[in-house]
Amino acid sequence: MPYEAERHGPRRLVGPGFHRRVQSAVLMVPPGCVTTYGDIAAALGSVRIARQVGFALAALPADAAVPWWRVVAAGGRLSTAPATARRQQRLLAAEGVAVRGTRVIDFQGRRFVFPGIVPEPS
DNA sequence: CGGCTGACGACCT
DNA sequence: GAGGTCGCCAGCC
Numbered sequence: 196m197p198y199e200a201e202r203h204g205p206r207r208l209v210g211p212g213f214h215r216r217v218q219s220a221v222l223m224v225p226p227g228c229v230t231t232y233g234d235i236a237a238a239l240g241s242v243r244i245a246r247q248v249g250f251a252l253a254a255l256p257a258d259a260a261v262p263w264w265r266v267v268a269a270g271g272r273l274s275t276a277p278a279t280a281r282r283q284q285r286l287l288a289a290e291g292v293a294v295r296g297t298r299v300i301d302f303q304g305r306r307f308v309f310p311g312i313v314p315e316p317s
Numbered sequence: 318c319g320g321c322t323g324a325c326g327a328c329c330t
Numbered sequence: 331g332a333g334g335t336c337g338c339c340a341g342c343c
Contacts, residue, residue, distance in 0.1 A: 213340055231325090232324075232325055232326085233326065241338095241339095242326090243337085243338050244325090245326060245338080246324090246326080246340095247323090247339055247341090248325075249324040249325055250325090250339090250341080251324090253323075254324095255324095263324080266324075267324095268324080268325065268326080269326055270326095273324090274325090276324060279324060280324090283324090
């Protein structure tokens with residue numbers, strides 16, 4: 196599936212290669228499901244770059260065609276930035292994903308597992 | 318090239 | 331459960 200943001204012109208696309216790889220991964224997550232920064236990091240090749248995944252999403256423009264709200268922290272917790280967390284909760288609720296406090300209800304059941312996710316080689 | 322900045326995650330009180 | 335510490339590393343000056 197092509198990268199939807201790409202069709203809207205270069206200005207919508209958050210540039211560098213790493214950011215694009217993160218966005219491609221997020222686009223795989225279907226509505227009503229969630230994934231974690233760590234899972235995306237693992238899908239990209241290293242569980243150690245979970246934090247960079249977060250920064251890449253933070254750099255997204257407001258009009259990016261990327262469902263960033265489906266990405267939560269480990270254990271189904273929402274992001275630590277309060278303003279972001281509120282927006283995220285509202286967007287998740289619109290997809291039928293309930294949140295109590297800062298945690299997704301039934302996180303394991305809602306979790307999207309990336310195909311071919313492999314633990315770090317060396 | 319070097320320092321700064323963080324939507325994380327694991328672990329500790 | 332609710333705080334804090336620390337290692338992690340890609341971008342951007």
